[in-house]
Amino acid sequence: MLNKEANPIFLVGMMGAGKSTVGRCLAERLGMDFVDLDEELERRCGVSIPFIFREEGEEGFRRRESALIEEFTRAKGLVVATGGGAVTQEKNRTLLKNAPIFTVHLKVSAEQCYRRTKNSDRPLLQCENPLEKITLLLESRNPLYGEVASLTVDTDGKASKRVAEELNQTLINLQVIK
Ligand SMILES: Nc1ncnc2c1ncn2[C@@H]1O[C@H](COP(=O)(O)OP(=O)(O)OP(=O)(O)O)[C@@H](O)[C@H]1O
Ligand SMILES: O=C(O)C1=C[C@@H](O)[C@@H](O)[C@H](O)C1
Ligand SMILES: [Mg+2]
Structure with a gap:
């Protein structure tokens, strides 16, 4: 019950x-309730993320993503999954660092990322060499995830349920939630 009033937990x-x-x-x-910002954006726009990338480019997508991040940093009682590129925008990083939220970095290696995304329609990975692209993106983004997050959790070699269990326990130990 108390957690419905708690500051949101953001996953980057x-x-x-x-x-x-x-x-x-x-x-x-x-x-707590759960909001996935990619799904929320698709629901509100009534089209898919690949469609938004095609019509408005990455820039248009980032503008829409930023507006949602701003909105949800003011919410309560939510776990919020951000999109993978949320930290690429300085405006978003400022919010993720300064808003009354708790931000967690879920960390993944390039190899695991590749395995988990290889049959998906994620626009940035529709290229000749997705593993190389992932490696480059991780090089530039990992410092930014680290910059905004108060906690980093390694996910390689752990089932998603185990990551959630561990994170739940850590948040209780840190008294982020009751
Ligand atoms: N710890 C894990 N171990 C194995 N598979 C996983 C793990 N976590 C997620 N997956 C799988 O990897 C795929 C991608 O996971 P998910 O969509 O949750 O990633 P995401 O971080 O939300 O990515 P995006 O930034 O693109 O939204 C899914 O098929 C999911 O089942
Ligand atoms: O890493 C990224 O830049 C992205 C990740 C996805 O969650 C989506 O937000 C979109 O495909 C872009
Ligand atoms: Mg996602």
Whole structure:
């Protein structure tokens, strides 16, 4: 009950880190609601993310994503899964660092990321060499995930349920939630 009033928990990290999967499971354990910002954006626009990328480019997608991040940093009682590129925008990083929220970085290696995303339609990975692209994205993004997060959780070699269980326990130990 108390957790419905708690500050939101934001999950950041690379595509395939498990933000959507772990976030849903964590919210259930904590008795909080769950919002996936990619899904919320698709629901509100009535079209898919690949469609938004095609019509408006990455820039248009980032503008819409930023507006949602701003909105949900003001919410209560939520676990929020962000999109993998949320930290690429300075405006978002400022919010993720300064808003009354608790931000967790779900960390994934390039190899695991590749395995978890290889048959998906994620626009940034529709290229000749997705593993190389993932490696480059991780090089530039990992410092940014680290910059905004108060806690980093390694997900390689752990089932998503186990990541959620561990994170739940850590959040209790840190008294982030009751
Ligand atoms: N710890 C894990 N172990 C194995 N598979 C996982 C793990 N976490 C997630 N997955 C799987 O990887 C795929 C991608 O996970 P998910 O969609 O949760 O990633 P995400 O971080 O939300 O990515 P995006 O940034 O693109 O939204 C899903 O098929 C999911 O079942
Ligand atoms: O890592 C990224 O930049 C992205 C990740 C996905 O969650 C989506 O937000 C979109 O495909 C972009
Ligand atoms: Mg996701």
